[in-house]
Amino acid sequence: MSTAPPARIPLLIDTDPGIDDAVALLLAVSSPDARLLGVSAVFGNVGLETTSANARRLLALAGRADVPVAAGAERPLVFPQAQRAGEWHHEDGLGGRADTLPAPGPLDPRGAVELLADLLRGAEEPVTLVPIGPLTNIALLLASHPELTPKIGRIVAMGGALSGGNTTATAEFNVNSDPEAAHRVLAEESVPVTLVPLELTRRCAVPGDWLAELAASGPRCALLASLTEYYRTRIRARTGVDAVPLHDAVAVLEAVLPGTLRTEAKPLAVACAPAGQRGTVRIEAAGRSRPVDVAVDVAVDTDIPRLHAEILRRLRTLDDSSPDPA
Numbered sequence: 001m002s003t004a005p006p007a008r009i010p011l012l013i014d015t016d017p018g019i020d021d022a023v024a025l026l027l028a029v030s031s032p033d034a035r036l037l038g039v040s041a042v043f044g045n046v047g048l049e050t051t052s053a054n055a056r057r058l059l060a061l062a063g064r065a066d067v068p069v070a071a072g073a074e075r076p077l078v079f080p081q082a083q084r085a086g087e088w089h090h091e092d093g094l095g096g097r098a099d100t101l102p103a104p105g106p107l108d109p110r111g112a113v114e115l116l117a118d119l120l121r122g123a124e125e126p127v128t129l130v131p132i133g134p135l136t137n138i139a140l141l142l143a144s145h146p147e148l149t150p151k152i153g154r155i156v157a158m159g160g161a162l163s164g165g166n167t168t169a170t171a172e173f174n175v176n177s178d179p180e181a182a183h184r185v186l187a188e189e190s191v192p193v194t195l196v197p198l199e200l201t202r203r204c205a206v207p208g209d210w211l212a213e214l215a216a217s218g219p220r221c222a223l224l225a226s227l228t229e230y231y232r233t234r235i236r237a238r239t240g241v242d243a244v245p246l247h248d249a250v251a252v253l254e255a256v257l258p259g260t261l262r263t264e265a266k267p268l269a270v271a272c273a274p275a276g277q278r279g280t281v282r283i284e285a286a287g288r289s290r291p292v293d294v295a296v297d298v299a300v301d302t303d304i305p306r307l308h309a310e311i312l313r314r315l316r317t318l319d320d321s322s323p324d325p326a
Contacts, residue, residue: 007125008033008035009033009035009128009255009258010034010037010125010128011028011034011035011036011037011128011129011255011256012038012040012119012120012127012128012129012130013025013028013040013130013131013132013252014040014041014042014072014112014131014132014133014138015039015041015042015131016041016042016044016134017041017051017054017055017094018051018085018089018093018094018132019088019093019094019227019228019230019231020132020244020246020249021045021054021133021248022058022227023228023249024130024132024158024246024248024252025039025055025062025252026061026220026224026318027249027253027256027311027314027315028252028256029059029062029064029067029318030062030317031256031257031314033257034255036067037119038067038069038070038108038115038116039068039069039070040069040071040072040112040115040116040137041055041070042112042134042136043073043074043075043076043136043177044134044173044174045088045089045093045133045173046084046085046091046092046093047074047084048071048073048074049071050092050093051133052070052107054092054093054104056104056106057094057098057101057102057103057104058101060101060102060103061101061220061223061224062220062318068108068110068115068119069107069108070107070108070110070111070112070115071107071111072111072112072113072136072137073112073134073137073140073178075136076136077140077181078180081134081177081178082177082279088230088231088234089230090230095226095227095230095231096230097223097230100226101223112137113137113140113144113145116137116141117144117145117148120145120148120151121148121151125153126151126153126154127152128152128153128154128155128255129154129155129156130155130156130251131157132157132158132247132248132251132252133174133177134175134177134181134182135159135174135178135182136177136178138155138157138181138185139180139182139184139185140181142184142189143184149189149191152191153192154191154193154194155191155193155194156196156251156252156254156255157186157194157195157251158248158250158251159173159175159195160172160174160175160186160195161175161198161199161280161281162197162199162282162283164199166198168277168278168280170277170280171271171277171278171280171281172279176278176279177279179270179271179278179279180272182270182279182281183272186268186269186281186294187267187268187269187270187284187294188294189294190294192297193294194251194254194296194297194298194299195268195281195297195298195299196250196251196261196299197299198247199300200250200299200300200302201245201246201250201251202245202247204250204302205241205243205245205246206243206244206245206246206311207242207243208242208243210308210312211228211232211244213312214312214315217312217315217316217318217319218316218318218319219319220318220319221315221316221318221319224318228244232244246311250302253307253311257310260302260310261299261300262299262301263297263298263300264297264298264300265296265297266295266298267283267294267295267296268281268282268283268284268294268298269281269282269284270282
């Protein structure tokens with residue numbers, strides 16, 4: 001009697017590529033236990049026109065131009081974005097090397113929310129949403145299509161910090177880019193959420209020898225590794241450490257391999273006042289009035305050597321053969 005192969009986890013990724021987003025997106029398409037249904041682009045590290053083109057270039061590199069990519073929000077819900085991240089990702093979002101990737105395929109004519117809604121509506125099993133940029137598209141999806149929330153198995157989001165930020169003293173970039181959207185997703189929805197915060201992703205930074213192994217794995221991996229050099233150089237100049245935090249790839253690995261990260265349930269809120277600690281994620285005080293009873297699974301720990309090895313193992317398959325387009 002034959003045994004059916006395990007089901008592949010259906011994924012929707014919302015992203016703002018971004019160097020670590022590039023690694024995360026290629027990790028998703030190189031994971032045999034996942035099935036990438038579509039990608040939505042959002043403003044963030046750079047502007048929307050660039051992030052949407054970068055997502056399509058990366059999928060073309062992986063041989064997955066069949067995955068639809070739609071452009072979404074070009075600005076936050078309420079206030080203008082406080083800052084971009086060109087200092088770390090270059091003005092093209094990919095370390096000044098976007099033009100070394102294949103030309104981007106066509107943009108899906110649907111907007112991001114429409115694409116996500118259509119793919120959720122057509123799904124036969126719960127879908128994992130993986131937002132690895134500002135949460136604007138996801139907040140708009142949940143607000144405009146509440147009937148589709150039963151189609152969402154969980155949301156695995158990279159963002160936030162509970163003990164010190166990278167954009168302000170207390171706020172992390174993705175959440176600080178649109179605090180109102182982040183608050184909506186993290187504090188006002190009943191969809192299960194796993195949050196992968198800055199404290200953990202910083203600890204999971206890959207060292208230089210890991211990047212050398214990636215570069216030696218084949219032409220696609222070498223090109224991916226080359227994208228990180230701009231980011232790597234700036235981190236080394238700032239900190240003296242030769243390591244690159246692949247923030248978003250940590251979240252994608254948890255999405256495709258559930259249980260990779262150890263989590264603790266915490267009720268969260270996001271500071272949305274236009275001054276002070278805007279964009280700060282805080283643990284909500286017990287007994288405070290909340291729209292719904294929400295606790296977020298906050299990732300607090302992982303086996304870091306195993307995580308590094310698993311990400312590398314999966315990325316190397318990009319050069320084994322053409323990825324399965326199914």
